[in-house]
Amino acid sequence: MAKEMFLAGCSSAAYGAMLSRVEVISSYPIRPYTGIMMELSKLVANGELDAEFVHGEGEHAQVSIAYGASAAGARAYTGSSGVGVTYAMECYSPAAGGRLPCQMAIADRALDPPGDFGSEHTDVMSARDQGWIMGWAADPQEVLDNTIMYFKIGEDARVLLPQFCCQDGYFVSHIPGKVSIPDQKAVDEYLPPFNNPHPLDPTKPVSHGPQIFPDQGPAIDLQRAQAFIDTPKVIEEAVADFNKQFGRNYDPFLEEYMTDDAEFVFFLQGGHARTARFAVNHLREKGVKAGMVRLRFMRPFPTEAVAESLSKFKAVGTIETSTSYGGAMKGGNLIHEVRSALYDVPNPPPVTSFMAGLGGEVVSLEEFYSMAKVLTQAAKDGKVDQYVYWVNFDKV
Amino acid sequence: MAFNYAEYIRPGKLPHIWCPGCAHGTVMKSIIRAIDRVGLEKDRTVIVSGIGCASRMPGYVDFNTLHTTHGRSLPFSTGVKLADPGLNVIAVAGDGDALAIGGNHFIHTCRRNIDITLIVFNNNIYGMTGGQFSPTTPHGKLASTTPYGNPDYAFDVVELAMGAGASYVSRSTAYHAIPLERQIADGINHKGFSVIDALCTCPTTYGRRNKLGSAVDMIGWFKDNTVGIKAAGKLPPEKVEGKILTGVFRKEEKPEYCDEYAKIIEKTGGRS
Numbered sequence: 001m002a003k004e005m006f007l008a009g010c011s012s013a014a015y016g017a018m019l020s021r022v023e024v025i026s027s028y029p030i031r032p033y034t035g036i037m038m039e040l041s042k043l044v045a046n047g048e049l050d051a052e053f054v055h056g057e058g059e060h061a062q063v064s065i066a067y068g069a070s071a072a073g074a075r076a077y078t079g080s081s082g083v084g085v086t087y088a089m090e091c092y093s094p095a096a097g098g099r100l101p102c103q104m105a106i107a108d109r110a111l112d113p114p115g116d117f118g119s120e121h122t123d124v125m126s127a128r129d130q131g132w133i134m135g136w137a138a139d140p141q142e143v144l145d146n147t148i149m150y151f152k153i154g155e156d157a158r159v160l161l162p163q164f165c166c167q168d169g170y171f172v173s174h175i176p177g178k179v180s181i182p183d184q185k186a187v188d189e190y191l192p193p194f195n196n197p198h199p200l201d202p203t204k205p206v207s208h209g210p211q212i213f214p215d216q217g218p219a220i221d222l223q224r225a226q227a228f229i230d231t232p233k234v235i236e237e238a239v240a241d242f243n244k245q246f247g248r249n250y251d252p253f254l255e256e257y258m259t260d261d262a263e264f265v266f267f268l269q270g271g272h273a274r275t276a277r278f279a280v281n282h283l284r285e286k287g288v289k290a291g292m293v294r295l296r297f298m299r300p301f302p303t304e305a306v307a308e309s310l311s312k313f314k315a316v317g318t319i320e321t322s323t324s325y326g327g328a329m330k331g332g333n334l335i336h337e338v339r340s341a342l343y344d345v346p347n348p349p350p351v352t353s354f355m356a357g358l359g360g361e362v363v364s365l366e367e368f369y370s371m372a373k374v375l376t377q378a379a380k381d382g383k384v385d386q387y388v389y390w391v392n393f394d395k396v
Numbered sequence: 397m398a399f400n401y402a403e404y405i406r407p408g409k410l411p412h413i414w415c416p417g418c419a420h421g422t423v424m425k426s427i428i429r430a431i432d433r434v435g436l437e438k439d440r441t442v443i444v445s446g447i448g449c450a451s452r453m454p455g456y457v458d459f460n461t462l463h464t465t466h467g468r469s470l471p472f473s474t475g476v477k478l479a480d481p482g483l484n485v486i487a488v489a490g491d492g493d494a495l496a497i498g499g500n501h502f503i504h505t506c507r508r509n510i511d512i513t514l515i516v517f518n519n520n521i522y523g524m525t526g527g528q529f530s531p532t533t534p535h536g537k538l539a540s541t542t543p544y545g546n547p548d549y550a551f552d553v554v555e556l557a558m559g560a561g562a563s564y565v566s567r568s569t570a571y572h573a574i575p576l577e578r579q580i581a582d583g584i585n586h587k588g589f590s591v592i593d594a595l596c597t598c599p600t601t602y603g604r605r606n607k608l609g610s611a612v613d614m615i616g617w618f619k620d621n622t623v624g625i626k627a628a629g630k631l632p633p634e635k636v637e638g639k640i641l642t643g644v645f646r647k648e649e650k651p652e653y654c655d656e657y658a659k660i661i662e663k664t665g666g667r668s
Binding site: 028029030031034038041042057058084087115 | 463465
């Protein structure tokens, strides 16, 4: 029987990893994700989880340990935050190219300078093109559920890709919520043991990560790209099975809130969705037809689902929570993906972006109301005046 | 006349972040007094740190200061020193910062023998992140990630520095603040890479979990459990057994990196 606990996102991730029966865990302390490892070290030490727990000498070593464990056939789990995520950058492509479906829990955090502890998505968004599956949870329940689902998706023989299982630092990682903890037996039915098709095995030696010649590179790149093309179908199946097995109601790619008759929507990822829902409710009370669309997977980016959803509205505002300095739109990253997804849609809605939720700042209700004014005008005019608004600095 | 600390402190940066009973402030005092003792010019002195409790120290003192990424106080310091060898460069790091994530930089800076003074604030734990075991957490001790005891064995900072080739190596404690001050001054005056292992305490995340008593008890422990290396040679073995040795372990003249670099520039007729 499932039981209910009151858990913050860090503990929830640890329980998700335990229920997934992870076999090798590699840790290194950095706030805020480190709470996951403190919880897991206790679960291992108390015999509740039969796993090897290794403390690396840095994040680079941490991800290398997870790589090695996964190559040897174990279900491997690691994690980090902020500069820890970027310090391990060298290891991400080898894990993805090696098709090793280890999982890295991310409780995001602003990058230096000057040493900010707050939530911001830029850390792991910087690694979005390394070949890892990636998406944000919006609350502790979804953190636990995604942890289990991501292993199911990543370990599928059609996929074999590592996963960044992300949650907002502090807003999700450290704010407790009610979490339904599924029964171990039900999780075992959903998630079979990891079966690495090419494990390192002394009785049947194989070679991982050998040096190759330049002409062999593109073929391997194409295989990795093809895996991402095949992954959305696997996500749909894995989410549908999860919903059935555990009585949840996740859409595979997008959470839509009050979108049926919405004129404009806020488009975002992660925990700020909780404030966005309140903002939409309040705006509706004032007669403003606002809605929210929350992205559940950044990679693979669900291009078709996004195009289908967002083409229904008269204006779209992405809430960036990450930076893309000097990028095509000179603001964040989401707008690039969204505008690309809408490019071939006839009469696409105008899209603008809001730089908000950076450096650990809460995206407040007032900020949502200000953004709503911009989007109301854009819906009326059928165009946007600018592509980037720095909330609280620009004319917003 | 009482020592004027105010001359070296940035009052706007106080209060500091250290917990009550933390010994980092004592080590900071020793560093300030050592700099004063040597008579370094403030504007020609750079203090560099990585990440962690110890690495907050440069923020509080009125020199040129550089707060960098985790484990990297030494490579950043190396860049500063090479760009302007005339600067006095002092690096500070915690035990996790210096020896885990920055362990590679530590040994290579020792090997290179560049004229930098490193003070390791060695309190046996990652304090800032909640008491995870570090490379100097003793075997068997409790940490938030080793609830039944640490299976790893600790680095000995002094032996590691000597093995890697540092030309000045010493150890003192937060209890022995005056000898610590003398060692830091000695290290600054020494031409080459100097490593000072400054044993200090974390009552909050290490002492409490390991039942080591109050902050004062923990400082007192250093008094009862250390022996100076000069005295150790004259004592019967049973008086030295199990004690931590303190003092200057190595002080040797050895070619310094910036000097050697300048020689190559001169030899090849280049411009420095």
